[in-house]
Amino acid sequence: MRNDNAKKYWKENIKYLVILLSIWFVVSFGAGIIFKDFLDQFKLGGFKLGFWFAQQGSIYVFVILILVYIRLMNKLDKKYGYSE
Structure with a gap:
């Protein structure tokens, strides 16, 4: 039973x-490089949005x-009984 919970836990963790x-890839690579033009x-704040994402936005995201x-991990820990 415990092993089955561990497998479900890690499967959900990997999904997250x-x-x-x-999302991070799309924002940093997509918005900062591919869709920059x-x-x-x-x-945004006086700066071009593509430049802003490349310099600031991807870090904020x-x-x-x-x-x-x-x-999400705190909820997952409680769901599977791994919380402190």
């Missing part, structure tokens, strides 16, 4: 990691994703 890292049509991951 793939989703969150995909399109995003540069818009401004990464920090937010870390906080989301912490929250």
Whole structure:
């Protein structure tokens, strides 16, 4: 029973990691490099949006994703009985 819970726990954990890292990839690589020219049509705080994502936005998104991951893992720990 415990081994089955551990497998479900890690399967759900990997699912969260793939989703969150995909979001980070799209924001950092996509918005900062691939879609930079399109995003540069818009401004945020006086800076072109593509430049902003490359310099600041991807870092902010990464920090937010870390906080989301912490929250998801706390819920997952409680769900499978691994919380303190």
